[in-house]
Amino acid sequence: MRFALAGNPNCGKTTLFNSLTGATGHVGNWPGVTVDKREGVYKKLEEKVSIIDLPGIYSLSPYTPEEVISRNFILDEKPDCIINVVDATNLERNLYLTTQLLEIDAPIIIALNMMDEVKKSGRKIDSKTLEKELNVKVVEISALKNQGLNELMKAAYLEAKRERTGYSVLENSRIGKVIDETKEDLKHKGISSPLFHAVKLIENDEIEIKAHPEISIGVEELKNKEPKDEFNGDYEAIVADLRYKYISSKFSSVVVKSEKEETLTKSDKIDKVMTHRIWSIPLFLVIMFVVFHLVFSEDLLFLNSIFGLEITSEGWINFLTGMGAEVDELTGEVAALAGIPSPGVFLQNWMGFATGSLIDLFRSFMPEGTWYTGLICDGLLTGLDSIFSFLPQILLLFLFISILEDSGYMARVAFIMDRAFRKFGLSGKAFIPLLMGFGCSVPAMMAAKTLEDEKERDMTIRLTPFFSCGAKAPIWAMLAVAIAGSFLGDIFVFSIYILGIVVAIIAAIIMKAFNKNYEAPPFIMELPSYHAPQFKNLMAHLWEKLKHFVIKASTIITAAIILIWFLSNFGWAFWNGMVDDIEASILASIGKALKYFFYPLGWAQGVDGWKFSVASVTGLIAKEDVVATMAQLGLCDDAGESIAFLMTNSRIYAFAAYNLFTFPCFAAIATAKSESSKKAFPITLLFWFFGSYVISLVVFLVGLLFEASIILGILIILVIIGLIVLGLYLLKRRNTKALKAKNA
Ligand code: GDP
Ligand code: MG
Numbered sequence: 001m002r003f004a005l006a007g008n009p010n011c012g013k014t015t016l017f018n019s020l021t022g023a024t025g026h027v028g029n030w031p032g033v034t035v036d037k038r039e040g041v042y043k044k045l046e047e048k049v050s051i052i053d054l055p056g057i058y059s060l061s062p063y064t065p066e067e068v069i070s071r072n073f074i075l076d077e078k079p080d081c082i083i084n085v086v087d088a089t090n091l092e093r094n095l096y097l098t099t100q101l102l103e104i105d106a107p108i109i110i111a112l113n114m115m116d117e118v119k120k121s122g123r124k125i126d127s128k129t130l131e132k133e134l135n136v137k138v139v140e141i142s143a144l145k146n147q148g149l150n151e152l153m154k155a156a157y158l159e160a161k162r163e164r165t166g167y168s169v170l171e172n173s174r175i176g177k178v179i180d181e182t183k184e185d186l187k188h189k190g191i192s193s194p195l196f197h198a199v200k201l202i203e204n205d206e207i208e209i210k211a212h213p214e215i216s217i218g219v220e221e222l223k224n225k226e227p228k229d230e231f232n233g234d235y236e237a238i239v240a241d242l243r244y245k246y247i248s249s250k251f252s253s254v255v256v257k258s259e260k261e262e263t264l265t266k267s268d269k270i271d272k273v274m275t276h277r278i279w280s281i282p283l284f285l286v287i288m289f290v291v292f293h294l295v296f297s298e299d300l301l302f303l304n305s306i307f308g309l310e311i312t313s314e315g316w317i318n319f320l321t322g323m324g325a326e327v328d329e330l331t332g333e334v335a336a337l338a339g340i341p342s343p344g345v346f347l348q349n350w351m352g353f354a355t356g357s358l359i360d361l362f363r364s365f366m367p368e369g370t371w372y373t374g375l376i377c378d379g380l381l382t383g384l385d386s387i388f389s390f391l392p393q394i395l396l397l398f399l400f401i402s403i404l405e406d407s408g409y410m411a412r413v414a415f416i417m418d419r420a421f422r423k424f425g426l427s428g429k430a431f432i433p434l435l436m437g438f439g440c441s442v443p444a445m446m447a448a449k450t451l452e453d454e455k456e457r458d459m460t461i462r463l464t465p466f467f468s469c470g471a472k473a474p475i476w477a478m479l480a481v482a483i484a485g486s487f488l489g490d491i492f493v494f495s496i497y498i499l500g501i502v503v504a505i506i507a508a509i510i511m512k513a514f515n516k517n518y519e520a521p522p523f524i525m526e527l528p529s530y531h532a533p534q535f536k537n538l539m540a541h542l543w544e545k546l547k548h549f550v551i552k553a554s555t556i557i558t559a560a561i562i563l564i565w566f567l568s569n570f571g572w573a574f575w576n577g578m579v580d581d582i583e584a585s586i587l588a589s590i591g592k593a594l595k596y597f598f599y600p601l602g603w604a605q606g607v608d609g610w611k612f613s614v615a616s617v618t619g620l621i622a623k624e625d626v627v628a629t630m631a632q633l634g635l636c637d638d639a640g641e642s643i644a645f646l647m648t649n650s651r652i653y654a655f656a657a658y659n660l661f662t663f664p665c666f667a668a669i670a671t672a673k674s675e676s677s678k679k680a681f682p683i684t685l686l687f688w689f690f691g692s693y694v695i696s697l698v699v700f701l702v703g704l705l706f707e708a709s710i711i712l713g714i715l716i717i718l719v720i721i722g723l724i725v726l727g728l729y730l731l732k733r734r735n736t737k738a739l740k741a742k743n744a
Contacts (some may be wrong), residue, residue: 002050002077003042003156005111006070006101007085008094009056010528012113014038016085016143017053020153025051035065044150045157052079058093060200061102061236062207064450074104075193081160082108083152088118088140089124091255095247102134103166103196109137111152116142121266126258133250135167144534159400166195169246175238178222185215203236267408267529274409275527287409289494291400295393296480297490299339305488309339342490347392348477355385371569371578376408379565379632380558387553387624387629390474394549395542397473401438402541406533412436415527421505430460435502437467440548441668445675447558458680459511461672462687465664466504468497470545471552471623475659476628478627478636479652496656503661503695506724507687513731552622560621564614564629571667584631587614601693602700603647603655610637616658622665650703657699 005013016027021040038053054073055066062068074082084101086094101108112127131138132482137155141148170179179198186194186201191212200208201219209216223235231237293300303309341349359381366373404410413435418428433447441464448460468476476496480489567587571579579585591610592615598604603612611633618625630636647655663669663685673681702720706713 001047001080001157002052002158003081004052004054004073004079005047005083005085006054006074006097007056007060008087008090008097011056011085011087011090011094012143013056013085014052014611016083016111016113016141016149017051019143019146019149020051035069035650042153045153049153049157057097059097061203063452066450068207074101074106075196078106080107081156082106083111083112083156084108085111085143087685088112088114089121091125092247092251095251096243098134099243099247099365100196100199102136103168103193103199104166105166105193105195107156107162107164109139109152109156110134111143112140113143114136115140116147126254126256130254132253144283144453146708157289158531162251166193168195168199170199170242172237173242173246175202175226175235175242178219178226181222182215182219185218186212189215199239201237230250232683267527270530271412271527274412275416277419280412281420285498287404288497289490291397291404292494292497293490294342295344295397295400295490296477296493297342298345300342301340303339305339311727324450340621344393344396345489347396348389351392352385352389355388359385374569375562375565379569380561383561383628383632384553384609385557385563386478386636387474387557390477390627391549393477394470394473395545398439398470398545402538403533406531408528408530411527420655427456430456430463430508434464434467437464437469439545440469441465441467441472441664442671445668445671448675449719451675454677457514458676458684459508461676462511462674462680462684463504463507465668465688466507466661468498468500469623469664469668471665472660474624474627475619475658479656482636482647483649483652492656496660499657500660507691509728509731513734552624552625553558556622557624557628560618560625561628561632564618564625564632568633587633591612595623598658600700601654601658601696602703603658605651608633612655616655616662619659620666622667623659626659648703648707650700650707653703654696654700658692658696661688661695663688663692 025040054070139152182198414431437444451457476493591614594613595610616628
């Protein structure tokens with residue numbers, strides 16, 4: 001037997017799946033697409049039942065891969081029972097999908113999930129009425145707390161042994177007659193689930209029209225006989241409207257709100273602040289800053305930056321800072337620290353100390369001066385060490401991002417952004433895949449699939465790398481140490497992330513300006529209620545991240561490090577053996593050619609300029625390689641210290657900007673190619689190539705002005721902001737005019 005779990009995203013399908021199948025579940029892909037396919041076995045019934053976790057959907061329309069997969073699976077593979085998972089805390093929205101599933105001729109039962117949450121909030125749900133009204137079995141469960149699962153499976157098992165004919169909540173509505181006649185036509189042709197197909201045909205569903213062209217002509221005639229209404233013959237809208245009206249008229253009384261809810265739910269109260277018209281964006285910035293401060297600051301309590309305190313790295317403070325006593329080699333004095341470091345910097349210091357000591361120990365066993373000692377110690381271990389010492393910081397950053405995501409806050413960010421950008425004709429829908437870009441561009445670009453508009457999809461893919469991914473974080477962490485006035489590290493990293501977002505927004509607005517025909521598609525989004533993040537979930541996210549990191553480090557990054565080692569230790573005539581001076585290496589000659597290209601950007605100037613040029617190019621392989629290459633070429637030790645003497649802040653900033661905006665890694669480029677339209681991809685490549693160059697140049701020049709005079713720098717920044725605001729204003733005026741012309 002085979003049961004399928006169907007339901008909205010985030011209704012708890014995967015949690016239920018895991019609770020039911022325990023260790024037997026495994027994850028694969030649906031054929032042809034990169035949507036997860038989970039399959040497992042439930043063993044507590046008389047016979048084994050295999051369980052399939054379908055992708056989360058709001059409707060059975062044919063617009064997204066998720067919808068098509070779920071629909072085809074249910075119709076073609078005919079599971080013995082459909083378990084429709086419904087989030088009881090969001091009953092009405094979830095029932096929209098239920099009313100469509102009911103139309104299929106298949107056994108179905110409803111798992112009313114999150115009942116623990118409902119009980120906690122003091123609400124009551126009259127599931128008996130629900131059951132009577134929908135005419136299917138309803139079982140209250142909590143997938144998370146493992147409650148009601150046996151009852152659910154027993155009920156599903158009973159149901160699976162019965163025949164069930166589909167039924168529609170629309171049958172008694174004003175389009176009931178059209179539905180009936182269409183259904184009869186389909187039935188005569190021997191089509192199974194005629195009711196479901198009839199409704200879809202009436203909705204002008206493209207898959208159905210293709211499958212039954214003759215019948216669809218008949219449907220059009222039937223529709224034309226109907227009186228016109230406010231929907232102007234848009235039957236997709238009519239059907240959706242009828243479903244919603246039915247649900248709210250029949251089921252709004254099923255949920256009895258608790259007394260305190262009569263006023264406002266907790267989530268609503270939090271949202272009053274979090275999505276406030278004016279404060280929401282500053283609040284978002286503050287939240288992000290706190291995150292970066294906790295991960296990257298060397299002065300957690302602002303002891304030095306605000307109170308001017310100096311702390312010497314002696315005694316117990318060593319443990320607190322994880323830095324160890326730093327003794328100035330010339331004067332013999334104990335160095336002063338910037339302050340008490342944040343948890344992130346603390347962990348990074350200890351990790352760097354641990355990996356550094358390990359390498360030293362290892363090195364002491366290796367014979368000196370042989371080529372393999374060089375390859376292993378100076379190449380491989382140095383390169384890997386530089387990346388691994390930032391691992392705790394990266395994981396901590398991801399912990400915070402996961403908390404923001406799991407709690408439901410990131411969904412609010414998309415909502416806030418949508419409200420702000422609609423004014424410029426942009427939709428905030430694209431922000432959801434873009435925010436995923438903070439993790440990794442590859443899944444983020446894939447998530448852009450859910451955007452229906454091709455132009456919006458191409459634009460989103462193009463802007464994804466600007467949302468700084470996890471692999472770029474080691475670059476920022478390393479540069480944060482190098483930036484002069486090192487307690488500024490957190491502000492530096494924060495500003496890089498914000499720069500990415502701001503440039504993405506401005507770029508989107510500009511692209512929009514070139515695309516007069518593009519109109520932001522409507523964005524309808526239900527904000528999930530705030531959940532306390534689950535510890536298990538957070539750990540699972542971190543574990544995924546860690547696994548990914550270790551696999552990447554041991555494969556592609558290691559390969560790149562070996563290649564760089566070879567290129568930096570051999571000359572063009574490599575058969576003559578290793579060169580003594582790195583300046584005579586193959587890498588140096590490549591780097592020196594590259595250097596001229598990057599010269600105007602500042603960071604390629606000076607004796608070590610070619611090394612920075614090479615490092616930024618190795619980022620194509622994997623962004624972590626930028627740091628690994630810099631370590632191998634001696635530009636920084638694992639704490640990034642020595643770079644401080646080579647680079648001014650303006651160069652560091654320009655270098656960071658270049659690496660943020662340039663081509664992402666090969667994996668992401670390949671994804672962009674397969675996910676965007678043929679026409680858009682070459683433009684995307686050019687955009688990354690020139691965009692990064694120009695932005696890096698501007699950052700460098702503005703930085704120079706800052707270094708010459710802070711006032712001049714601030715002035716220029718104000719002028720730039722002024723120009724941007726002016727540009728946006730003109731654009732808005734033009735759009736309003738265009739809109740008026742269109743409506744007139
Ligand atoms: P899916 O998108 O349908 O697969 O949903 P998930 O299984 O990923 O669950 C989404 C969120 O809801 C997670 O944070 C779960 O921990 C939470 N969740 C799932 N089931 C329950 C439940 O029965 N009670 C509560 N309180 N939370 C749940
Ligand atoms: Mg899931």
